Amino acid sequence: MSTSFQPEHTRSEPGPGTVIGERRRLINVAYRLLGSLAEAEDAVQETYARWYALSRPQQEAIASPGAWLTTVAGRICLDVLGSARVRRERYVGEWIPEPLPDRTEWLGGRVSGGRSEPPDPADQVTLDESVNMAFLVVLESMTPAERVAFVLHDVFRYPFAEIAEIVGRTPAACRQLASSARRRIGAARAPAVPTAGHAGLVRQFKEAWEAKDIEALVDLLDPDAAMIADGGGLVGTVLRPVEGSARIAEYLIHIAGKAPGTTLLERTVNGRPGLVAQHAGVTVTVAAFSLADGRIRRIWAVRNPEKLRPWTAYGQS
Numbered sequence: 001m002s003t004s005f006q007p008e009h010t011r012s013e014p015g016p017g018t019v020i021g022e023r024r025r026l027i028n029v030a031y032r033l034l035g036s037l038a039e040a041e042d043a044v045q046e047t048y049a050r051w052y053a054l055s056r057p058q059q060e061a062i063a064s065p066g067a068w069l070t071t072v073a074g075r076i077c078l079d080v081l082g083s084a085r086v087r088r089e090r091y092v093g094e095w096i097p098e099p100l101p102d103r104t105e106w107l108g109g110r111v112s113g114g115r116s117e118p119p120d121p122a123d124q125v126t127l128d129e130s131v132n133m134a135f136l137v138v139l140e141s142m143t144p145a146e147r148v149a150f151v152l153h154d155v156f157r158y159p160f161a162e163i164a165e166i167v168g169r170t171p172a173a174c175r176q177l178a179s180s181a182r183r184r185i186g187a188a189r190a191p192a193v194p195t196a197g198h199a200g201l202v203r204q205f206k207e208a209w210e211a212k213d214i215e216a217l218v219d220l221l222d223p224d225a226a227m228i229a230d231g232g233g234l235v236g237t238v239l240r241p242v243e244g245s246a247r248i249a250e251y252l253i254h255i256a257g258k259a260p261g262t263t264l265l266e267r268t269v270n271g272r273p274g275l276v277a278q279h280a281g282v283t284v285t286v287a288a289f290s291l292a293d294g295r296i297r298r299i300w301a302v303r304n305p306e307k308l309r310p311w312t313a314y315g316q317s
Contacts, residue, residue: 019051022066026073031125032151033077034084035097035136038309043080047073067162074148074166081144092233094241096300097136098307099286100125102268127271130155133288133300136270138188142181149174150181193291199266199273202289205296206264206275212256214249221245222295232304235284248299276311283311 026047030040050072051059062068088095129135130151139147145167152158152166153174160171160178167174193201201220208216227248231237242251256262259279267276269288277285286308290298302308 019048019065019069022069023048025066026069028125029070029151029156030073030077031100032130032136032139032155033074033147034080035140036307037098037100037125038306039080039084043073043076046076070152070158071162071166074152074163078144078148078167081147085144092231093237093239094228094230095140095232096228096230096302096307097133097140099133099274099288099300099302099311100127100131100270101310102127102271127268129271131270132272133270134188134290134298135185137300138185141184143177145169146177146181146184149177150185153178154182191292195273197294198289198291201291201294201296202273202275203266205289206266209252209256210264212253214253217249217252218245220296221248222292222297225295225297225299227251227299227301229301230304230307232306234305235303237301237303283308286311 023044026044027040030043031037034040034043047069051065051069054062059065125131139151142150148167149160149163152163153160160174163174164171167177169177205217205220208220223245224243225245225248227238227242229237229242238251242248259277261279262284263278265276265278267274267286269276269286272288274289275287276283277287284303284305286302288300288302289296290300305312
């Protein structure tokens with residue numbers, strides 16, 4: 001698997017356009033490494049701050065500005081991943097990667113007050129298989145070094161010699177890290193479901209939920225399904241996974257009764273069909289789904305408002 005963003009190996013003049021032109025690729029790398037759009041944006045901003053802190057002769061001495069920026073961004077992300085493990089141990093409830101809307105549904109670029117607003121970082125992320133929620137959740141189980149080696153090599157096709165400079169290990173060790181990560185991905189990967197089939201099942205789930213049809217919900221869920229919710233301690237939600245089709249269906253009917261006036265919308269979530277719940281026009285929940293054997297196996301429901309910035313902006317547009 002790879003994106004259209006390939007490593008830069010040719011010498012180029014470090015002009016403003018060349019350097020700024022790397023932003024999209026850096027955002028793509030950082031989001032996959034960190035699972036957070038906000039943290040990815042911060043990492044990329046810090047990367048550019050370090051570039052512009054160099055003198056002009058220092059910049060001109062760098063053969064490949066793109067490679068330099070990627071190396072710096074990778075090291076920053078590696079540091080963030082290390083500290084994130086400690087922060088997530090103190091996180092209230094389950095931590096789910098930040099969901100991304102389709103590029104047609106984010107705030108940036110829409111006209112407000114007669115002028116176009118600055119682009120939102122969400123528009124910079126290419127929505128491919130490497131950002132679907134199931135994939136990002138598996139990345140979360142990896143060590144920081146495994147994640148960096150795997151994402152940079154298997155997704156972005158960077159050579160192990162360059163990755164070694166980022167993680168501070170030998171190319172051979174980086175190859176082993178990527179191999180270990182690849183095994184994790186293979187063990188967790190469910191058979192691919194065509195987008196149309198995925199969308200159809202999500203639509204049936206939405207309709208059953210709206211109808212409060214508990215039997216239909218149970219039929220749509222895998223018997224061993226799990227629902228994981230992320231409120232970050234900022235909004236009410238379950239703190240542990242809800243497991244089993246019957247328990248999930250009962251819980252969904254329960255919360256539907258507690259939130260009258262909520263609207264469910266079919267939306268693209270991290271490149272796959274998902275659902276968005278809005279109340280008074282504001283997005284309050286974004287749900288991603290993983291399917292297997294014609295049923296829903298996993299539901300990831302993000303309710304933490306800090307992770308719903310692009311979605312909330314869209315809901316208010």
